[in-house]
Amino acid sequence: MEQSPARSSSVTVADVAREAGVSKATAARVLGGYGTVSAKVRDAVKAAASALDYRPNELARSMTTGRSGTIGVVVGDIENPFFSLAVRGITDVARLAGFNVILSNSGEDVAAEKAAIRTLVAKRVDGLIVSPAKEGDVEHLKDIERSGRPLALLDRSARSLNVDTVIADDRHAAESVTRLLIAQGHRRIAYVTACDTADHVFRTPEDIYTDSVRRRIEGHLGACREASLEGVEQWVCVGANRPEATRQIVMGMFRSTERPTAIIASDSVIGLEVFRVTRELGLILPDDLSLVSFHDADWTSVTSPPVTVVQQPVYQLGEAAARLLVGRLKGETGEGRRVVLDTRLIERASVGPAPSPAS
Amino acid sequence: MEQSPARSSSVTVADVAREAGVSKATAARVLGGYGTVSAKVRDAVKAAASALDYRPNELARSMTTGRSGTIGVVVGDIENPFFSLAVRGITDVARLAGFNVILSNSGEDVAAEKAAIRTLVAKRVDGLIVSPAKEGDVEHLKDIERSGRPLALLDRSARSLNVDTVIADDRHAAESVTRLLIAQGHRRIAYVTACDTADHVFRTPEDIYTDSVRRRIEGHLGACREASLEGVEQWVCVGANRPEATRQIVMGMFRSTERPTAIIASDSVIGLEVFRVTRELGLILPDDLSLVSFHDADWTSVTSPPVTVVQQPVYQLGEAAARLLVGRLKGETGEGRRVVLDTRLIERASVGPAPSPAS
DNA sequence: TTGAAAGCGTTACCAG
DNA sequence: CTGGTAACGCTTTCAA
Numbered sequence: 161m162e163q164s165p166a167r168s169s170s171v172t173v174a175d176v177a178r179e180a181g182v183s184k185a186t187a188a189r190v191l192g193g194y195g196t197v198s199a200k201v202r203d204a205v206k207a208a209a210s211a212l213d214y215r216p217n218e219l220a221r222s223m224t225t226g227r228s229g230t231i232g233v234v235v236g237d238i239e240n241p242f243f244s245l246a247v248r249g250i251t252d253v254a255r256l257a258g259f260n261v262i263l264s265n266s267g268e269d270v271a272a273e274k275a276a277i278r279t280l281v282a283k284r285v286d287g288l289i290v291s292p293a294k295e296g297d298v299e300h301l302k303d304i305e306r307s308g309r310p311l312a313l314l315d316r317s318a319r320s321l322n323v324d325t326v327i328a329d330d331r332h333a334a335e336s337v338t339r340l341l342i343a344q345g346h347r348r349i350a351y352v353t354a355c356d357t358a359d360h361v362f363r364t365p366e367d368i369y370t371d372s373v374r375r376r377i378e379g380h381l382g383a384c385r386e387a388s389l390e391g392v393e394q395w396v397c398v399g400a401n402r403p404e405a406t407r408q409i410v411m412g413m414f415r416s417t418e419r420p421t422a423i424i425a426s427d428s429v430i431g432l433e434v435f436r437v438t439r440e441l442g443l444i445l446p447d448d449l450s451l452v453s454f455h456d457a458d459w460t461s462v463t464s465p466p467v468t469v470v471q472q473p474v475y476q477l478g479e480a481a482a483r484l485l486v487g488r489l490k491g492e493t494g495e496g497r498r499v500v501l502d503t504r505l506i507e508r509a510s511v512g513p514a515p516s517p518a519s
Numbered sequence: 520m521e522q523s524p525a526r527s528s529s530v531t532v533a534d535v536a537r538e539a540g541v542s543k544a545t546a547a548r549v550l551g552g553y554g555t556v557s558a559k560v561r562d563a564v565k566a567a568a569s570a571l572d573y574r575p576n577e578l579a580r581s582m583t584t585g586r587s588g589t590i591g592v593v594v595g596d597i598e599n600p601f602f603s604l605a606v607r608g609i610t611d612v613a614r615l616a617g618f619n620v621i622l623s624n625s626g627e628d629v630a631a632e633k634a635a636i637r638t639l640v641a642k643r644v645d646g647l648i649v650s651p652a653k654e655g656d657v658e659h660l661k662d663i664e665r666s667g668r669p670l671a672l673l674d675r676s677a678r679s680l681n682v683d684t685v686i687a688d689d690r691h692a693a694e695s696v697t698r699l700l701i702a703q704g705h706r707r708i709a710y711v712t713a714c715d716t717a718d719h720v721f722r723t724p725e726d727i728y729t730d731s732v733r734r735r736i737e738g739h740l741g742a743c744r745e746a747s748l749e750g751v752e753q754w755v756c757v758g759a760n761r762p763e764a765t766r767q768i769v770m771g772m773f774r775s776t777e778r779p780t781a782i783i784a785s786d787s788v789i790g791l792e793v794f795r796v797t798r799e800l801g802l803i804l805p806d807d808l809s810l811v812s813f814h815d816a817d818w819t820s821v822t823s824p825p826v827t828v829v830q831q832p833v834y835q836l837g838e839a840a841a842r843l844l845v846g847r848l849k850g851e852t853g854e855g856r857r858v859v860l861d862t863r864l865i866e867r868a869s870v871g872p873a874p875s876p877a878s
Numbered sequence: 879t880t881g882a883a884a885g886c887g888t889t890a891c892c893a894g
Numbered sequence: 895c896t897g898g899t900a901a902c903g904c905t906t907t908c909a910a
Contacts, residue, residue: 170666172887183897188889195890196895215666218641219587220887222578223902230621230642238610244603251597251624260638262589263622265610279619282577283589307529307574435821458791459818462798531903542881547905554906557879579903582886 171214180208191216222284230260231485232280232288235314236268240429241457242474243291246314249478250289257486259286268293268354268401274300281307287485291315294369310488312481316371323496324484326477330372333470333503334379337424337452340468340505342387345514346422346450349392350413351380352434353426354401362396373426376454380424395420406433414441421514422450428457428469435463446512456506465509473501530571539567550575581643589619590844591639591647594673595627599788600816601833602650605673608837609648616845618645627652627713627760633659640666646844650674653728669847671840675730682855683843685836689731692829692862693738696783696811699827699864701746704873705781705809708751709772710739711793712785713760721755732785735813739783754779765792773800780873781809787816787828794822805871815865824868832860 177187182201189195190205191214197205208214222228231254235243251261262285264276270293277300280288287310292298295318304311305323313325341349353376357367365381368374377396384392397413400406410433413420425431431453435445443449445465453460456471480499536546541560548554549564550573556564567573581587590613594602610620621644623635629652636659639647646669651657654677663670664682672684700708712735716726724740727733736755743751756772759765769792772779784790790812794804802808804824812819815830839858 170887173889174887184888185890185897185899186895188887189896192889198895201896215637216641217643217887218638219578219581219643220902221889223582223887223904224889226902228578237607238597239603239607241600241603244598244600247622248596248598248624251622255624260642261622263606263610263620265607265614278574279577282575283619284576284578432817432821439821457818458816459821462791462794462818463821464823529903532905533903543904544881544883544906545879547903548880551905555879560879576903579886580905582888582903583905585886 170217171212172217173214175212176205176209176214179212180205192221226284227286228284229258230262230283230285231482231489232262232264232277232283232285234264234266234273234276234280234288234290236266236291236293238263238265240427242427242455242472245474246291246478246481249475249480250314250482253479253482253486257482257489259486259489266291266293270294270297277301277304281309285309287311287489289314289481289485292318292371295319295371295374296369310485312485312488314481315477317498318371321496324481324488324498325496326480326484326499326501327372327375328472328477328501329503330375331379331382333454333472333505334376334424335383336505337470338380338383339386340507340511341422341424341450341452341514342383342389344422344450344511347389347514348395348418348420349380349384349389349422349424350395350397350420351377351424351426352397352400352406352409352430353377354399354430355426356399356401360399362393362398364393368398376426400426400430400433403429403433406430407437410434410437411441414443420449422452422511425451425453428453428455428460431455431467431469432457432459435467445510448515450511450514452511461508463510467510468508469506471504471506473503476501529576530573531576532573534571535564535568535573538571539563551580585643586645587643588617589621589642589644590841590848591621591623591636591642591644593623593625593632593635593639593647593649595625595650595652597622597624599786601674601786601814601831604833605650605837605840608834608839609673609841612838612841612845616841616848618845618848625650625652629653629656636660636663640668644668646670646848648673648840648844651677651730654678654730654733655728669844671844671847673840674836676857677730680855683840683847683857684855685839685843685858685860686731686734687831687836687860688862689734690738690741692813692831692864693735693783694742695864696829697739697742698745699866699870700781700783700809700811701742701748703781703809703870706748706873707754707777707779708739708743708748708781708783709754709756709779710736710783710785711756711759711765711768711789712736713758713789714785715758715760719758721752721757723752727757735785759785759789759792762788762792765789766796769793769796770800773802779808781811781870784810784812787812787814787819790814790826790828791816791818794826804869807874809870809873811870820867822869826869827867828865830863830865832862835860 177184266273291314317325355370452468454470456469460467536543549561625632650673676684714729811827813829815828819826
């Protein structure tokens with residue numbers, strides 16, 4: 161009982177070394193688990209360390225090694241079940257590989273994304289996983305590349321970046337959805353996305369800066385073209401980035417003379433609000449309207465009727481991105497790899513034949 | 520055009536100082552935004568900095584200042600909508616106050632929680648927000664206190680710790696729920712929680728180590744006592760920590776001779792699974808069974824019938840915890856404060872009169 | 879207002 | 895196998 165071990169000021173290797181009667185370098189070797197020391201000395205140092213309740217200062221360690229054991233993650237919105245599940249996949253893999261995760265929310269805003277990345281790089285994270293808000297605006301991502309830190313893209317690719325990328329097979333998924341609807345006789349199929357354009361009107365997929373969504377819309381439009389549908393672009397609705405906006409959009413569609421007979425929701429948050437609104441409007445699914453949503457969110461299976469969805473391997477998306485990044489961190493080199501995970505259409509009861517054009 | 524600004528090795532204050540023709544100390548003053556420098560020198564340094572594309576090293580900065588501008592957050596499961604929403608509240612407040620968040624998942628496991636906290640402290644986070652998995656096992660939390668770093672508890676208090684704590688009014692909420700059910704004639708009311716006991720059997724609230732849940736069960740049992748119900752302890756089901764376990768529990772209850780007429784789900788993940796199982800069993804809500812869930816998760820309002828829930832101010836819980844912590848970080852001192860936020864019972868159609876005891 | 883130099887707690891190199 | 899010592903990049907006295 162020399163003194164209370166619980167001192168407020170932190171115990172350093174120097175303290176431990178003194179206590180153990182060895183040099184700072186030797187103490188550092190056993191505490192840091194590198195180099196070689198005799199068993200006797202090691203025990204002495206370990207004893208001293210626990211007696212003093214030594215806690216390594218990772219900050220100092222990172223300073224000299226250049227590695228922080230941390231990976232930075234920037235996503236659009238952690239509150240969105242899509243991202244929280246993906247983040248879970250990331251953190252699980254990261255922890256197993258001995259890395260911590262610093263999480264940042266961009267709110268799908270490029271300026272915030274830029275700031276988040278700047279901070280993360282300043283904190284010297286070892287690598288980053290980003291879900292870029294806008295594919296066109298990725299200069300700040302190139303900065304990461306330049307800084308020598310590995311970067312992996314989650315759910316959204318960026319053509320101008322040669323980095324590891326993990327996405328889902330969005331184009332194919334959207335094609336399947338639209339084909340399904342068309343096969344059921346639907347001709348007026350609305351596609352609702354949170355992405356927005358300058359004038360809140362959709363004209364071509366090039367207007368859409370969020371890569372995953374653009375691919376979906378391309379798939380959707382492709383399937384429409386197959387069926388020789390006309391004027392399909394006007395059925396793509398942008399700007400559903402808050403529940404009220406979604407509500408506005410859906411309400412607007414049903415006030416107009418040409419109502420949609422089917423709606424595709426680009427994510428589950430939108431899908432949920434569409435479901436709510438249609439119910440408020442007294443519409444019966446699938447008789448009055450067919451509904452398909454991206455992301456197999458928990459609620460989609462318990463509604464009446466349950467909602468047909470595109471099941472995305474969200475957790476696996478996160479896992480894969482983390483795995484690629486960890487690989488780089490462990491020294492893998494070479495061109496950016498591109499992983500495309502399969503989606504699956506889960507058909508439930510929210511899709512049915514298009515209502516006869518009696519309206 | 521002296522040289523390409525995008526060097527891989529990082530630019531330091533010394534480099535900027537040299538470029539600007541001033542001392543390292545002066546450059547550091549303008550770059551760090553402290554001390555006083557003449558306008559002329561400041562401009563020169565800033566020009567040099569941007570010419571060289573200087574990026575501060577937060578690690579080095581933290582080393583000397585002792586502050587890292589980071590707060591550590593340890594929650595049970597980021598995938599649970601409850602926590603992801605609370606985390607959103609935390610990160611929003613933190614960012615506004617200039618702090619980053621390092622997120623860790625404990626998986627409700629004390630060992631993992633301990634490891635996470637150790638790492639976070641080693642990384643010299645400025646403060647921590649923790650949702651302790653078990654109230655009884657909080658020695659590692661006391662370590663935080665001892666290290667001089669502020670700690671705030673989220674959703675779960677720990678009597679033995681004198682720290683800022685933000686919880687919801689769980690006891691009162693549970694009381695209201697149970698009273699409501701009893702008023703509707705229910706006598707066999709099951710309470711299902713993810714918390715577990717050593718032998719997977721509930722006897723007294725002392726068996727429950729998760730503070731928020733214990734308070735709820737106390738409230739529930741209290742209301743039962745008011746109504747002189749007997750043998751209510753046997754209706755508290757523990758161990759519903761995975762969907763399959765929940766399924767198991769609910770199935771078991773309905774196979775037995777004494778079926779419950781009402782179920783209270785201790786969180787929305789359990790509530791969802793209960794809903795699924797009852798539907799599979801062909802039970803009609805609320806005719807055959809009444810259901811109430813804690814947490815106003817998105818799905819609860821779109822089911823048929825929609826589910827009566829205890830609305831917890833989840834986002835605000837996170838906000839409040841972060842605010843208290845940031846306050847400490849800015850120098851506030853004194854005893855640990857305790858914030859109790861109100862809950863609200865949202866009555867929907869999943870609750871009805873108890874079925875007549877014809878079974 | 880500016881500069882020189884001493885830390886912060888590690889790791890890493892180089893002798894012994 | 896061990897010890898001395900120089901980094902790492904920044905902040906912070908203390909003088910000038």
